[in-house]
Amino acid sequence: MAVAFFLAVTARILFHYSTGFVIDDAFITFRYAENIALGHGFVYNLGERVLGTTTPLFTLILSLFATAGISVYKASLGVSLLCSGLTAIVVLRFAQSLRFTLWCWVPVLLFALFPRSLPMETGGMETALFTLLVTAGIYYHHRGLHFYAMAAATLASVTRPEGLWLLGLLFIWWVARKPRTLIRLIVIPITLMGPWVLFAWQYFGSPVPNSVAAKLALYSHYGTEGPLQNLSFLLGLHNPFGWVMLALAIPGTWWLFKKQNFGRLAVAWILGMIAFYSFNQSHIFLWYIVPIYPVYAVLVGACFPWLSERLAWSRGRAEVASKAALVVLTLALGLGNIMPLRYYSQYQELLEQVHQSVGYYLRAHAEEGEVVASEDIGYIGYYSGMELIDRDGLISPEVVPYNRAGDYYGVIRDFEPEWVVAARGSATSGFIDSASFLEDYQMQKSFAYPTGIDLRVYRRTVGGVDEDGKAGTGSRGGEEGSEGPVER
Numbered sequence: 001m002a003v004a005f006f007l008a009v010t011a012r013i014l015f016h017y018s019t020g021f022v023i024d025d026a027f028i029t030f031r032y033a034e035n036i037a038l039g040h041g042f043v044y045n046l047g048e049r050v051l052g053t054t055t056p057l058f059t060l061i062l063s064l065f066a067t068a069g070i071s072v073y074k075a076s077l078g079v080s081l082l083c084s085g086l087t088a089i090v091v092l093r094f095a096q097s098l099r100f101t102l103w104c105w106v107p108v109l110l111f112a113l114f115p116r117s118l119p120m121e122t123g124g125m126e127t128a129l130f131t132l133l134v135t136a137g138i139y140y141h142h143r144g145l146h147f148y149a150m151a152a153a154t155l156a157s158v159t160r161p162e163g164l165w166l167l168g169l170l171f172i173w174w175v176a177r178k179p180r181t182l183i184r185l186i187v188i189p190i191t192l193m194g195p196w197v198l199f200a201w202q203y204f205g206s207p208v209p210n211s212v213a214a215k216l217a218l219y220s221h222y223g224t225e226g227p228l229q230n231l232s233f234l235l236g237l238h239n240p241f242g243w244v245m246l247a248l249a250i251p252g253t254w255w256l257f258k259k260q261n262f263g264r265l266a267v268a269w270i271l272g273m274i275a276f277y278s279f280n281q282s283h284i285f286l287w288y289i290v291p292i293y294p295v296y297a298v299l300v301g302a303c304f305p306w307l308s309e310r311l312a313w314s315r316g317r318a319e320v321a322s323k324a325a326l327v328v329l330t331l332a333l334g335l336g337n338i339m340p341l342r343y344y345s346q347y348q349e350l351l352e353q354v355h356q357s358v359g360y361y362l363r364a365h366a367e368e369g370e371v372v373a374s375e376d377i378g379y380i381g382y383y384s385g386m387e388l389i390d391r392d393g394l395i396s397p398e399v400v401p402y403n404r405a406g407d408y409y410g411v412i413r414d415f416e417p418e419w420v421v422a423a424r425g426s427a428t429s430g431f432i433d434s435a436s437f438l439e440d441y442q443m444q445k446s447f448a449y450p451t452g453i454d455l456r457v458y459r460r461t462v463g464g465v466d467e468d469g470k471a472g473t474g475s476r477g478g479e480e481g482s483e484g485p486v487e488r
Contacts, residue, residue, distance in 0.1 A: 001089050008088035008112040009081050015337070016077065016122040019344040023287070024355065024378030026124025028052060028394065030072040031382050032059050037066035042203060044395040045387045051204040052395030054211050056196060057158040058126035073124065080128035084121050087132045088112050090139050091294050097143065098260045098298070100305050102315075102322040107301030109326060111294045113333035115340045116236070120287040130159045131291040134166050138266050138295055146174045146181070150188040157189075158196055161212070162288075165272050173265055210400075214393030215282045217404040222427040223283040230278040234289045241336060245300050252302030255309075266295050351379055354447045354455050358421055359383025361445055361457060366419060373412055374421035375428060389417055391428060403428070409437060416440075420458040432456065 028044065032053050035043050042059075044052050053059055058079075065075035091111050095104035111117065121128040137152035153170050156163030167189065175182050200207035225233070236242030256263040270292050277284050304325060308318050355376060362372055362384035373389040374380050381388045389411065393399035402410040409431035412420055420441055422429035431437050441458040448454040 001092065004088040004092045004108050004112070005085035007108070009085040011112050012081055012084055012118055012122045015118040015341065018341055019119065019348055021119050021123055021344040021348045022073065022351070023120075023123035023125050024351065024376055026076065027378035027382035029055060029059050029062065029126070030076070030124070033062035033072050034066050036060070036063035044381070048395075049204050050395050050397060051200060051206070051209045052211050052214075052390070054161060054209045055126040055130075055159055056200070057155060058129055061129075076124045077122060080121055080124075083128040083132040084117075087128070087135050087294055090132070090135050091297060094135075094139050094142070094298050095301060098256065098262060098302065100301060102318050103301060103304040103308070103325070105326055106304055106322075106329065107294075107297035109329055109333070110297040110300060113330070113337065114293055114297070115333065115336045116286060117290050117293055118337065119340060119344050120290040123287070125287050126159050127287045127290055130156055130163065131294060133159060134163060134269075134291050135294040137166055137170065138269065141170060141173070141265060142262055146170070146185070147188060150174075150185055151192060154189045154192040158193055161209070162273065162276075162291075165276070166269055169265055169269055169272075210397050211394040214390075214397070214400055214403070217400045218392050218428075219282045220404055221406045224281060225284070227278045230280070230284055231274065233284060234274050234277055241332070245296070248303040249296065249299040251306050252304075253299045255306035256299065256302050259306075263299065266299070270296060270299075350449060354449060355379035356383050357447055358455055358457060361447075362386055362419060362421075365444070370418035371415075372419035372421060373415070373417040374419075375423065375426065380421060386419075389415055391422075409434065412437065412441075416460065418460050420460075421455060422458065423453060423455050425453045432458070 031044055032042065035041065035046070036059070040046050041049070042051075042056075043049060058076075061079060062072045062075050066072050088108055088111060092104060092108045095107050100106070117131075121131065133152045133156035137149045137156060140146070140149035140152060149170050150167070153163060153167040157167050171185060174185055197207045204210075232238055235246060237246070253263050253267060273289070273292055277288060304322070308321070313321065356379045358374075359380045360383055362380070363386070366372065366384070366386055369387075371387045371389060372380075372384065373391055375391040377388055377390045377392070377395070381390075388395065389399065390396040391399060391408070391411065393403055398415070399411050402408065408428040412431065413436070422432045424432065440460055442461050443456050444459050445457045446454045447457075
């Protein structure tokens with residue numbers, strides 16, 4: 001057990017400290033957690049009760065660390081590492097209970113070194129916690145510990161809304177088999193989730209995160225793919241490794257059905273998650289699908305004992321084959337992590353050089369009480385500390401109708417924020433070249449990506465004069481020439 005824990009944790013530590021990668025959205029949760037710890041309430045902007053994070057449980061956990069004076073960034077990493085290590089132990093116990101015998105380390109290794117899991121489980125998000133809870137819920141179900149399974153699924157539902165799918169499956173499964181357990185099963189979600197639902201209804205007006213409606217509105221005009229493209233992305237079918245995993249999972253699942261009487265609920269959960277995201281009308285992010293991989297690894301790993309049985313290998317031959325499989329799998333996963341290491345290292349540099357720098361710039365130049373309307377608010381909102389109008393709508397419900405109508409300039413026109421952050425070339429920022437916008441806003445600074453796209457900071461002008469008393473000249477009147485200075 002300790003080896004499985006150490007393997008998963010070590011791999012994630014090495015990956016994270018090689019890349020430094022922290023997902024932009026993680027900083028939204030960080031700011032909520034810090035405001036709770038400071039006594040401002042469960043808010044992003046002070047005084048605005050909007051549930052703009054989809055992970056209340058993770059937010060509350062981070063707030064406890066923040067109250068104790070521990071950095072929310074360090075707390076998020078520590079919690080995630082602990083959860084990933086525990087997930088590896090659950091996967092190992094899963095394989096042992098399903099009689100993988102010599103092959104029980106295959107799914108553990110597959111989970112511990114999986115290239116998609118490493119960045120998503122250490123990027124500051126709730127992914128590792130949610131992954132642990134859903135994996136534990138399915139494992140406890142397999143062992144017949146339905147109360148533990150329901151508890152894990154309930155906590156998963158307070159960590160991410162998708163946990164409700166597993167909770168519903170477990171509830172239907174156990175009530176159909178043991179109707180007399182209905183009352184006792186209901187008590188678990190009522191006890192664990194009921195207090196949060198009541199609080200959210202009273203505090204926010206609804207337990208449903210505002211970010212759900214915001215994303216549906218934001219991506220109603222762009223950013224979505226068709227079901228087949230989503231399916232290919234979710235299963236990694238753009239990569240030969242994804243096809244190999246799918247090919248192995250099919251006989252592995254069949255063997256579990258026939259030999260171990262396991263897999264029906266697990267497969268239903270995975271297929272439900274994949275179907276939901278495939279037909280979802282929102283943009284699909286990688287951290288959405290990573291939680292299926294531990295259970296998927298068990299289905300893939302089951303192919304090896306199936307193959308061993310089909311070929312009637314002796315124990316000696318099976319031992320040699322299992323060791324060889326682990327070596328080959330380690331090499332394949334190691335090579336598979338080379339490109340992600342490079343990609344996320346470069347991506348983090350961009351986040352720091354552009355998004356973080358925008359936040360610092362606003363902190364240095366904005367006056368107290370001024371408001372900024374920005375897209376991609378994670379780094380920018382956290383490091384600026386300003387009151388935000390989120391142009392994506394996650395923490396700003398007033399923006400949702402504008403995005404649904406495709407009127408991206410409307411929120412700027414009607415709310416008149418002192419600052420606007422917009423990316424040239426962004427689908428929601430075409431208004432920065434319009435005459436009406438340039439009459440009211442002057443570009444102050446431009447932060448460039450290597451691709452040539454830049455993130456621009458605009459300041460509102462009053463009667464053709466900006467708030468520093470300088471003549472406003474639209475986007476051509478930045479600090480240093482028509483394009484403004486570039487941060488590199």
